[in-house]
Amino acid sequence: MKGFRERLSSLSSERQSRIVLALDISNPNTDKLRRDVKDLLTRTAESIVALKINYHLILPFSKKEITEIITLAHSHNLEVIADLKLNDIAPTNINVTSFLWEVGFDAVIANPIAGFSGGLDVVLKDAHLNGKGVIVLVYMSNSGATETYGLTVLSHGKESRLYEEFLRRALSWGADGVVVGGTQLDVLRAVSEIVADRADIFSPGIGVQGGSAKEVVEAGANYLIVGRSVVGAADPPRAATEIRSDSWIVQQKGTRSLP
Numbered sequence: 001m002k003g004f005r006e007r008l009s010s011l012s013s014e015r016q017s018r019i020v021l022a023l024d025i026s027n028p029n030t031d032k033l034r035r036d037v038k039d040l041l042t043r044t045a046e047s048i049v050a051l052k053i054n055y056h057l058i059l060p061f062s063k064k065e066i067t068e069i070i071t072l073a074h075s076h077n078l079e080v081i082a083d084l085k086l087n088d089i090a091p092t093n094i095n096v097t098s099f100l101w102e103v104g105f106d107a108v109i110a111n112p113i114a115g116f117s118g119g120l121d122v123v124l125k126d127a128h129l130n131g132k133g134v135i136v137l138v139y140m141s142n143s144g145a146t147e148t149y150g151l152t153v154l155s156h157g158k159e160s161r162l163y164e165e166f167l168r169r170a171l172s173w174g175a176d177g178v179v180v181g182g183t184q185l186d187v188l189r190a191v192s193e194i195v196a197d198r199a200d201i202f203s204p205g206i207g208v209q210g211g212s213a214k215e216v217v218e219a220g221a222n223y224l225i226v227g228r229s230v231v232g233a234a235d236p237p238r239a240a241t242e243i244r245s246d247s248w249i250v251q252q253k254g255t256r257s258l259p
C-alpha cells in the first residue's frame with residue numbers, strides 16, 4: 001500500500017502542481033454550501049493535489065455529507081487533509097482520527113505541544129498502519145506566531161528556538177510532513193535545510209497573508225496551502241492555474257543538522 005507522502009508526490013509530479021486547496025467557505029444554508037464546495041472542487045481539481053478541510057466544513061456538515069465531499073475529491077485522485085491541529089491526550093486523539101479515517105480523510109494536521117507519549121504516539125502509529133499521514137505544526141503563518149513558535153527555549157541545557165524543538169520532535173516521531181508559514185521565509189529555509197527529504201513541508205500564508213508562491217517554493221516548501229487566493233478569486237480555476245505554474249519550480253534541498 002502506498003503511503004500518504006508517496007501518493008501526494010506521484011500526483012504532484014503528474015499534475016505539475018504543489019497546491020493544497022484550503023476549502024474555507026461558509027454559508028448558513030448548508031445545501032448551498034454543499035453545492036458550492038462541490039462546484040469549487042470540480043472546477044479546480046485538475047490544478048491541485050489535495051484538499052484541506054477544516055472547521056468551516058466539518059462543523060456544519062453531517063458524516064454523510066463529509067463522506068460525499070471526500071469521495072468526490074478521491075474521484076479526482078486528490079488527497080484530503082483534515083486541518084484540526086489535533087492537540088489532546090491519546091484516547092481523545094484516536095477517537096478523532098478513527099472518525100477521520102472512517103469518513104475517508106487521508107491525513108491530519110497535529111499540534112506537537114501535546115507531546116509524543118500519551119499524546120501523538122498512537123496517532124502516528126495508527127495513521128501509518130492505515131496508510132494515512134500526520135503533518136505536524138512547526139511554525140504558523142499568522143503574525144502572532146513569533147510570540148510562541150519563535151521563543152528561545154532551553155532544551156537539555158542548550159538554547160534553541162521552540163520551532164526547532166518541534167521540528168526535531170516531528171522528525172524523530174516519523175511525521176510525514178511539517179507546516180511552516182510561507183510568511184516566514186528565513187524559518188522556511190532553515191527548516192528545509194534540516195528536513196531535506198525526510199518529510200514534506202506544507203506552507204500556508206500564500207497571497208492574502210503575504211507569502212509569494214514562487215519564493216515559498218524556492219525557500220523549500222514542497223506544497224502550498226492556499227485558501228482565499230483561490231476560493232475568493234473572481235475566477236477560482238484560473239487563480240489555481242496561475243499559482244500552479246508560478247510554483248512549479250525545482251528546488252535544492254539541503255542537509256544541515258539541528259544544533
Ligand code: XMP
Nearest residue numbers: 022109139140141179204209225226227228
Ligand atoms: P488563506 O486563505 O490564508 O488560508 O490562504 C490558509 C489556510 O491554512 C490554514 N492555516 C494554517 N494551517 N498551520 C496550519 O496548519 C498554519 O500555520 C496555518 N496558517 C493558516 C488556515 O486555517 C486556512 O485554512
